[in-house]
Amino acid sequence: xxxxxxxxxxxxxxxxxxxxxxxxxxxxxxxxxxxxxxxxxxxxxxxxxxxxxxxxxxxxxxxxxxxxxxxxxxxxxxxxxxxxxxxxxxxxxxxxxxxxxxxxxxxxxxxxxxxxxxxxxxxxxxxxxxxxxxxxxxxxxxxxxxxxxxxxxxxxxxxxxxxxxxxxxxxxxxxxxxxxxxxxxxxxxxxxxxxxxxxxxxxxxxxxxxxxxxxxxxxxxxxxxxxxxxxxxxxxxxxxxxxxxxxxxxxxxxxxxxxxxxxxxxxxxxxxxxxxxxxxxxxxxxxxxxxxxxxxxxxxxxxxxxxxxxxxxxxxxxxxxxxxxxxxxxxxxxxxxxxxxxxxxxxxxxxxxxxxxxxxxxxxxxx
Amino acid sequence: xxxxxxxxxxxxxxxxxxxxxxxxxxxxxxxxxxxxxxxxxxxxxxxxxxxxxxxxxxxxxxxxxxxxxxxxxxxxxxxxxxxxxxxxxxxxxxxxxxxxxxxxxxxxxxxxxxxxxxxxxxxxxxxxxxxxxxxxxxxxxxxxxxxxxxxxxxxxxxxxxxxxxxxxxxxxxxxxxxxxxxxxxxxxxxxxxxxxxxxxxxxxxxxxxxxxxxxxxxxxxxxxxxxxxxx
Numbered sequence: 001x002x003x004x005x006x007x008x009x010x011x012x013x014x015x016x017x018x019x020x021x022x023x024x025x026x027x028x029x030x031x032x033x034x035x036x037x038x039x040x041x042x043x044x045x046x047x048x049x050x051x052x053x054x055x056x057x058x059x060x061x062x063x064x065x066x067x068x069x070x071x072x073x074x075x076x077x078x079x080x081x082x083x084x085x086x087x088x089x090x091x092x093x094x095x096x097x098x099x100x101x102x103x104x105x106x107x108x109x110x111x112x113x114x115x116x117x118x119x120x121x122x123x124x125x126x127x128x129x130x131x132x133x134x135x136x137x138x139x140x141x142x143x144x145x146x147x148x149x150x151x152x153x154x155x156x157x158x159x160x161x162x163x164x165x166x167x168x169x170x171x172x173x174x175x176x177x178x179x180x181x182x183x184x185x186x187x188x189x190x191x192x193x194x195x196x197x198x199x200x201x202x203x204x205x206x207x208x209x210x211x212x213x214x215x216x217x218x219x220x221x222x223x224x225x226x227x228x229x230x231x232x233x234x235x236x237x238x239x240x241x242x243x244x245x246x247x248x249x250x251x252x253x254x255x256x257x258x259x260x261x262x263x264x265x266x267x268x269x270x271x272x273x274x275x276x277x278x279x280x281x282x283x284x285x286x287x288x289x290x291x292x293x294x295x296x297x298x299x300x301x302x303x304x305x306x307x308x309x310x311x312x313x314x315x316x317x318x319x320x321x322x323x324x325x326x327x328x329x330x331x332x333x334x335x336x337x338x339x340x341x342x343x344x345x346x347x348x349x350x351x352x353x354x355x356x357x358x359x360x361x362x363x364x365x366x367x
Numbered sequence: 368x369x370x371x372x373x374x375x376x377x378x379x380x381x382x383x384x385x386x387x388x389x390x391x392x393x394x395x396x397x398x399x400x401x402x403x404x405x406x407x408x409x410x411x412x413x414x415x416x417x418x419x420x421x422x423x424x425x426x427x428x429x430x431x432x433x434x435x436x437x438x439x440x441x442x443x444x445x446x447x448x449x450x451x452x453x454x455x456x457x458x459x460x461x462x463x464x465x466x467x468x469x470x471x472x473x474x475x476x477x478x479x480x481x482x483x484x485x486x487x488x489x490x491x492x493x494x495x496x497x498x499x500x501x502x503x504x505x506x507x508x509x510x511x512x513x514x515x516x517x518x519x520x521x522x523x524x525x526x527x528x529x530x531x532x533x534x535x536x537x538x539x540x541x542x543x544x545x546x547x548x549x550x551x552x553x554x555x556x557x558x559x560x561x562x563x564x565x566x567x568x569x570x571x572x573x574x575x576x577x578x579x580x581x582x583x584x585x586x587x588x589x590x591x592x593x594x595x596x597x598x
Contacts, residue, residue, distance in 0.1 A: 001480070002486035008475035275471045278432060279530075280460030280488045282453065360432045364471065 001287070006292045013265070020261040022302040024090055027250035028305020031045060031336040032329055033312045034246050040325035041101065046231040051114035051168035054091075054195035055204050058211065061220045068089050070217050077219060081196060083358050085212070086207050088199040090114050090353065092191030096181050098153045098172065099244035101324070102139070105170035107177035109134075116168060124145045124162030127175055133158035134173040136166035138321040156182055194219070247339055254343020258294050262351035264291070273355050274363025283309075283356035293349035295341065302337040378441075379537055379570050380406035380429065387424050387593075400593035401507040402438070406497040407582040409568035411561065413581035415592035416447070417532035425590070426542050428476075429572065430463050431455035439487035443537035460489035464531030470523040471513040478526040479511040485593045495535035497567070504566075505529055505559060519591045521552030528559060539563075543582050 010017045049057070058081060060073055077093050082090035094106040109126050113119060119126070124147035133153075135145055139311045139343055140163045145151065158174065180186040198207055204223045211221035222230070233239050266273070273286055313326040385402040388395050399421045416422050427433045428440065431447065434455070439479040443462055450458060467473075472481045486494065502508045505525040511549035524544060531539055531556045541560065563569045564574050567589050571582060581587045588595050 001484050004480060005473070005476060005484060008480075012475040094533075220573070272473055274490070277456075277472060277486075278430070278459060278465050278471070279485045280456055282456050285488065361427050364467070 002289060003292065006289055006296060008241060009265070009269070009289075010293060010296055011139050013268075014260060014320055015213060015293070016264070017297065020257055020297050021304055023257045023306055024254050024301025025304030027253050027343070028302050028336045028340050029308035029312055030246055031243075031250055031339060032305065032309035032332055032364075033316075033334075034243060034331045035233070035325040035328065036245065036309065036313060037121075037324060038239050039329060040327040042231040042233065042236075043327060044325040047167050048169055048226050049227055049231075051116065052112075052179065052195050053197060054110065054359060055201050055224055056196035056208055056211065056221050056225065058194035058196060058219045058221050059192075060216070061215070061217055061218050066361060070186060072190035072192055073190050073194065073219060077215070078191065078194055081194055081211065081215075084207070084211065086198050086200060086203050087196055089197040090187045091115055091190075091195045091197075092176065093169070093193050094183070094185060094190070095192040096258070102171055104172040105168065105181060106174045106176040108176050109173070112169070115195060117174070119162070119164040119168055121162045121305055123165050124160070127161050129159070129161075130162035130175055130178045131156070131158050132175070134162045134164055135160055136164050136168075138166045140169040140318075142321050147261065147295075154179075154182055154211045175267055196221070230266075248340050250336075251343040251346070255297070255347040258344040258347030260347075260348065261291055261297070263354075265293070266351040266355045269355075270358065270363050270366040273358050274360050274366065275359045277358070277360035278364060285357070286364060287352040287356045290348050290352035294344040297343035298337070298341040299343070302333075302340050305336060306333055311329065318322060376563060377407050379407045379410075379443050380404065380572070381439070381441040382425075382429075383439040385425070385428065387421075387428060387433075388473050389437045394595045395595045398593055399428070399435070402590075402593070402595055404588065404595060406570060406572060409564070409570055410586065411564040411571045412573070413582045413584035413587040414572065414574045414590060415576060415578065415587055417576060420590040421593040422590050423433060423542060424593075426540055426572075429538070430465060430540050431458045438467070445485060449453070455503060460485075461491075461534055462537045464534065464536035466524070466527050466531050466539065466541040466544045468546035469496040470515070470547070472523055472526060473489045474528075476516065478515055478522075479540050481526055482511075482530045482533050485533050487523050489534045489535055494533050498529075498533060501532055501563070501567075502529060503539075504562060519552070520548050520553055523550070524556050525559065528556070528563075532563070538570045538572060541549075542592075543575055544573065545575070545577065546566045553580065 072086050078092040081087060089111070091107060091111050095103045098104045113126070119134060127134065128317070133151060139145070143151070145160050147160055147163060150157045151160060175188070180189055198204060208223050215221070215255045233243065276286060310328070313328065316324050316326050369542050382402055382404040386397070386400040388397050400420070402425060414425065415421050428435050431450070442458065445458060445462065449457070456546065476484060476495060498549065505528060505530060507522060507525045510518060510522055518526065544560070545556055555579055560571055560573065564571050573580070575581050590596065
C-alpha cells in the first residue's frame with residue numbers, strides 16, 4: 001500500500017516527477033557518454049595502433065605510454081633500430097595534433113604499406129605529390145570530403161588523394177618529409193614514434209627487452225600487446241580525474257534536484273503528512289515514503305539516462321564520426337545508477353526528516 | 368493520586384484533572400484547566416462549546432496526537448501518561464479512529480485505498496467482520512474506486528468514517544464531522560454515526576459547536592475556558 005501511495009504521489013505531480021527524473025537522467029547520460037567517449041576514443045586509438053601491423057612501438061623514454069602530446073625523436077634512431085636482430089622493418093611516424101583530438105600522422109607511405117599490408121582505399125589511392133593527403137572514411141564523412149577535395153590543415157593546403165577504410169594508423173595520413181618540413185622537424189629529421197615489425201612475432205618480448213636495454217634513456221619499447229592493454233581509462237590519470245569530477249557533479253546535481261523536488265513536495269503535502277500521522281504513521285514510515293519516492297525518481301532517471309546515452313551516442317557519431325568515437329558502456333549502467341541513487345537519497349534525507357518531525361496537529365491545520 | 372482498575376470499569380475513556388498548557392514564545396497558554404470526563408463503552412457523547420473552549424485540545428489528547436501537561440487519561444485500559452511517542456502512534460493505529468471536519472482524505476488515493484492505507488499502517492491484513500455491512504450502511508460501496516476530488520463532501524466524509532472504522536477502533540473521535548456539510552449531508556452523516564453506535568455499540572466522541580448535531584448523541588457535555596461546565 002505504501003508503494004501504491006508513493007507511485008500515486010509521483011503520478012499526481014507528473015510534470016514535476018518527469019522533470020526531476022529527466023534532470024537525473026541527464027546526469028546519468030553525462031556519465032555514460034563521458035565513459036563511452038573515453039573508452040571509444042581509447043579503443044579507436046588501440047584499433048588504429050593495431051592496424052599498423054607493427055609488433056613493437058618505440059617512444060621517447062620520458063613520455064607516458066599513452067600520451068596526447070607529440071614528443072619527437074631524432075630520426076637517426078630509425079635505421080639504428082632497423083639494424084637490430086630480428087627487426088624486419090623500422091618506420092618513423094611523425095604525429096601532429098591538428099584539431100580537437102585529431103592528429104595528422106606522417107609516414108613514408110610505401111614503407112608503411114609494406115608493414116601494414118597496405119591501406120584499403122575506398123576511393124582514390126596513395127599520395128602522388130608532397131601535398132597529398134589520405135583521409136579515412138570517418139574523416140571524409142564528417143568533413144564531406146571527396147577525392148580531389150582541398151583541406152587546409154596546419155596552415156597548409158592539402159589535396160585529398162585517397163579515402164581509406166578507417167582503423168589504420170590515423171584519420172589523416174601524409175608523407176613524412178612534407179610534415180617534417182611544415183612543422184620544423186626536418187633538420188635534423190625527427191619523428192614521434194618508431195614502429196617495428198619483427199621477422200618472428202613470437203620473439204617480441206625478447207626484442208622489447210633487448211631494445212629497452214640498448215636504448216635506455218632515449219627510447220622505450222613496448223609490445224603491441226602491452227600497448228593494447230594500456231589503452232584503458234585507468235591508465236590515464238587526467239581522464240580518471242575528469243570522470244571523477246563529472247561523477248561528483250552528477251551526485252551534486254542529483255542531490256539538488258531531488259532535494260528541491262522533495263522539499264517542495266513535503267511543504268505541499270504538509271496536511272497529508274498530518275493525515276498519515278493521525279492514522280498512525282511513524283516518523284520512519286514518513287521518511288520511508290519520501291525515500292521510496294527518491295528511489296523511484298532515481299530509477300526512472302537512470303532509465304531515461306541510459307536511453308539518452310544511446311541518443312547522445314547517435315548524435316556524436318553522426319556529427320563527428322572521425323573526431324569522437326563513443327561506445328556503449330553497459331557495465332557502467334549500474335554504476336551510474338548507483339551514483340544517481342546516491343544523489344537522490346542524499347537529496348531526500350533532509351526533506352524526509354523534516355516531514356518525519358512534522359507535528360501532526362500543526363500539519364493537520366496547514367492550509 | 369488514585370488509579371482506577373480499567374478492566375473493572377465500564378468506562379472506555381476516563382479523564383481526571385486533565386490539563387494542557389501550550390508554550391507560545393514566552394507565554395503559557397492554558398488550553399485545558401482540569402477536565403474530568405468518563406465515557407462508557409458503547410456511548411455516543413457530544414462535546415459542545417465555543418471556539419477556544421478546549422474541545423479540539425481534548426480531542427487531540429484523547430487521540431494521542433499530543434501529550435497532556437498533567438492529569439490522568441485511560442483509553443480502553445491504556446494509561447496514556449505512560450505511553451511513549453511510539454506507543455501513542457500505535458494507539459492511533461488500532462484504538463482510535465479519527466473523523467475530521469475537512470475529511471482529510473489523501474487526494475492521490477482512491478476511496479478504497481484511503482481506507483486500505485489505514486489498515487496498512489496498522490499492519491492489519493483484512494477489515495473486521497461486518498465491515499462490508501458498514502460500507503453498505505455508509506452507502507459508498509459504488510464510489511470506492513473514485514478519488515476524493517470526484518466525491519461530494521458527504522461522500523468524502525462517509526469514506527473518512529469508513530477509514531476510521533476499518534481497524535475496529537475502541538473509540539471513534541469525530542471533530543466537527545458535519546462542519547463542512549450542508550444540512551442534508553449533515554443529517555445523513557449524523558444518522559450514520561448514530562446508526563453505527565446503535566448497531567455495533569461503537570463508542571463515539573463527537574466534538575461540535577452545533578446543538579442540533581449534538582442532539583444525535585446519547586449525552587452532551589459542554590466546555591468553556593478549558594473546563595467541562597455542564598456534565
